[in-house]
Amino acid sequence: MLTAAQNLRNHAKLTSPSIFVINVRDIEYFTVVAEHGHLGRAAESLGLSQSGLSMSLRRMEQHVQAKLFKRTPKGVELTTVGSLLLSRMRQLRLAHEDVIREVADLGQGLAGHLRIGASRGIAEDIVAPSCTALARVAPKATVKIAIGMLHELLPLLDKGEMEVIFSGISTRREDLYQEKLIDDNFVVYASVRHRLAHRKQVSLTDIAREQWVVPSTFILWREVIRTFEQNGTPPPKIAIETNSASIRRRVVSCSDFLGFGSRLFVQSSKRRFKLVELPVTQLSVSRPVGFTYRKNVYLSPIAVRFIEILRANAKQIVRDL
Numbered sequence: 229m230l231t232a233a234q235n236l237r238n239h240a241k242l243t244s245p246s247i248f249v250i251n252v253r254d255i256e257y258f259t260v261v262a263e264h265g266h267l268g269r270a271a272e273s274l275g276l277s278q279s280g281l282s283m284s285l286r287r288m289e290q291h292v293q294a295k296l297f298k299r300t301p302k303g304v305e306l307t308t309v310g311s312l313l314l315s316r317m318r319q320l321r322l323a324h325e326d327v328i329r330e331v332a333d334l335g336q337g338l339a340g341h342l343r344i345g346a347s348r349g350i351a352e353d354i355v356a357p358s359c360t361a362l363a364r365v366a367p368k369a370t371v372k373i374a375i376g377m378l379h380e381l382l383p384l385l386d387k388g389e390m391e392v393i394f395s396g397i398s399t400r401r402e403d404l405y406q407e408k409l410i411d412d413n414f415v416v417y418a419s420v421r422h423r424l425a426h427r428k429q430v431s432l433t434d435i436a437r438e439q440w441v442v443p444s445t446f447i448l449w450r451e452v453i454r455t456f457e458q459n460g461t462p463p464p465k466i467a468i469e470t471n472s473a474s475i476r477r478r479v480v481s482c483s484d485f486l487g488f489g490s491r492l493f494v495q496s497s498k499r500r501f502k503l504v505e506l507p508v509t510q511l512s513v514s515r516p517v518g519f520t521y522r523k524n525v526y527l528s529p530i531a532v533r534f535i536e537i538l539r540a541n542a543k544q545i546v547r548d549l
Contacts, residue, residue: 251284251287253284254284254285254287254288255288255317257270257274257276257281257284257285258284258285258288258296258313258314258317259314259317260273260274261281261285261297261304262306262310262314264303265302265303265304265305266302266303266304267281267282267303267304268303269303285297288313292309292313294307294309295307295309295310296309296310296313297310318387321388322387322388322525340368340369340370340528340529340530341369341370341371341372341530342362342369342370342371342372342391342392342528342530342531342534343371343372343374343389343390343391344371344372344373344374344390344391344392344393344394344534345373345374345375345376345381345384345385345390345392345393345394345395346373346374346375346393346394346395347375347376347377347378347381347394347395347396347517348375348376348377348443348471348473352473352493352496353490353492353493353495353496353545354394354409354492354538354541354542354545355373355394355538357541358534358537358538358541359371359373359534361537361541362530362533362534362537365533365537366530366533369530372390374390377395378393378395378396378397378398378399378520381393381395382399382520385404385520385521385522386522388525391521391527391528391531392519392520392521392527392531392534392535393519393520393521394517394518394519394520394538395517395520396412396515396516396517397516397517397518397520398515398516399520402523403522403523403524404520404521404522404523405520405521405522405523406518406519406520407518407519408516408517408518409517409518409519409538409539409542409543410516410517410518410542410545410546411514411515411516411517412490412491412492412514412515412516412517413490413491413512413513413514414448414488414489414490414491414513414514414515415488415489415490415491415494415505415506415508416430416435416486416487416488416505416506416508416511417480417486417487417488417489417494417498417503417504417505417506418480418484418485418486418487418503418504418506419480419481419482419483419484419502419503419504420502420503420504421502422484422486422504423484424438424506425504425506426504427506427507428507429507429509430506430507430508431508431510432455432456432459432461432508432510432511433461435464435486435506435508436456436461436462436463436464436465438464438465438484438485438486439465439466439467439484439485439486440464440465440466440467440468440485440486440487440488441466441467441468441469441470441476441479441480441485441486441487442464442466442468442469442476442487442488443469443470443471443476443488443489444469444470444471448513448515449488451513452464452488452511452513455510455511455513459510464486467485468485473489473493476489477497477501477503478501480501480503481501481502481503486506487503491505492545495548519535519538
């Protein structure tokens, strides 16, 4: 195991100017070996001989004056120095990509490609109309949207594969900028034909007797269960779990099942799917929703414009609710 003094010396080697004399191709080869964890597979993917790849790695180790890999029964794995070097290379790659995009954006104005992430259930209500508004002011721009939970989208943000995430904001990381736009309230909903649909007030006891359709892997559902327990009421009976918003809407609209979801989700669906929010005053669950991006990185003009549109649309939604 490396001592603290050895770690400090290795860190100094990797942060000194001498690292920049390393051949760019050797850096690329080093990264591929780190990803594969195997010299043979890495050489095959690069179209090189294994001996040529080994020679490239030896040059890298001579430059940093330290071993970068250690052999294992399954192949190779990074040493402490190798892991630090890989981290630095990724930072340099992201910085390089930011510079290239910034220069391109200066020449294109609001043209360019925007990569965003959005949580399930709210993408349709705020992100979709925001993309439509963006197309009006920047018709040459293209957009790629990834849908998923925040914990699924953050790794893509960290890798530089997307610029902005619009979702619930629950994480606390110093390297991220987060801004809340709305409080997303969660409500119980049903078909307009449901026996509880037209009541002025619905109790926990009333809805506990029903069967429910709920999102899978839904963290806030724990708060629902806790509310029932605190009121001495049996917990809801879950009939169907799915992360498909479309399936949840359709099943509830043509059955006696109850749904639980974002008020935005219900408001945008009630006309088409004939859904209604049930006035369950004893049940109050909400989450802050907003956008997230990495601090101290370049945001393209198209990303900045998109964030401005998100803010404006969120304000309008709050006024309409």
